[in-house]
Amino acid sequence: MESQDLRSAGLKVTGPRLKMLELLENTHGRHLTAEAIYRQLIEAGEEIGLATVYRVLTQFEAAGLVTRHHFEGGQAVFELERGPHHDHIVCIRCGRVEEFYDEAIEKRQRAIAEKLGFKLHDHTLTLYGECSRPGCQRQNSES
């Protein structure tokens, strides 16, 4: 149950937090903006404020429950942290996001950081391209 996830993250169990976790879990593989989460909850009849969505996402991020990505375009997208690290490839036409993991790249990154005298904390790698899905068109807003 999600309440347990919240508790073990040191967060009080509240309605908004549960609803948001639920939504994130039922949106497998998706990368949602705060706005999109807000809209979906409102449309589902929930009573929630956009400020709360942002606040809770920030808390989730601090607790390691979600990851925040800054793909190109103003809005940040949030992704439920599930399983191991991965990077992303984003379609510049339809916005679709795929995930990938490449050990060779990871290894080179560690080597580069060490060579340059950095203690590596984190990294972001995002590829941008055009995907080959049949329905790939300039679709943007996800309701």
Next chain:
Amino acid sequence: MESQDLRSAGLKVTGPRLKMLELLENTHGRHLTAEAIYRQLIEAGEEIGLATVYRVLTQFEAAGLVTRHHFEGGQAVFELERGPHHDHIVCIRCGRVEEFYDEAIEKRQRAIAEKLGFKLHDHTLTLYGECSRPGCQRQNSES
């Protein structure tokens, strides 16, 4: 002379554009925010508006003269496009930016995009860590 760079980029030669190009060229290896460029020009006695700085940077970017990076932290940073492609490693304490290039990583990226059915256009790779410079402290604003 910089005027030639502007002309060949299809841009009219104007005072603000020349000053900005000059500043970018004399700030070798640096990654500047729009705000920083604005401040430095003002301090140098130039008469320029922040809106112009943003506008011109966008034009420079479109012309391929500069690259815009979205490192963490709200502001974008701009870098004069000089020489071949490279990625970045940023110190999370002092903000210092180093550049690197790794053919193995580039090659893997192309392979990954192809495998996932994407026509690769671009990518961003940024490593974050702590550098080992003696003077590395929470220094931020660069005047």
Next chain:
DNA sequence: CTTTGAATTGAGAATGCTTGTCATTCCGTA
């Protein structure tokens, strides 16, 4: 070296995303 139209500029307003404020409400312990 002037004229002249279009491009560029500066100032401030406006926008879009995100965070802060604060009174009200909710959670969970006693």
Next chain:
DNA sequence: TACGGAATGACAAGCATTCTCAATTCAAAG
């Protein structure tokens, strides 16, 4: 079940960036 602190929602505020528009500047032509 009552209580205190944390969480919430509505709205204001903040920040980076873009837009608007009248005034200025550029450069091509006369």
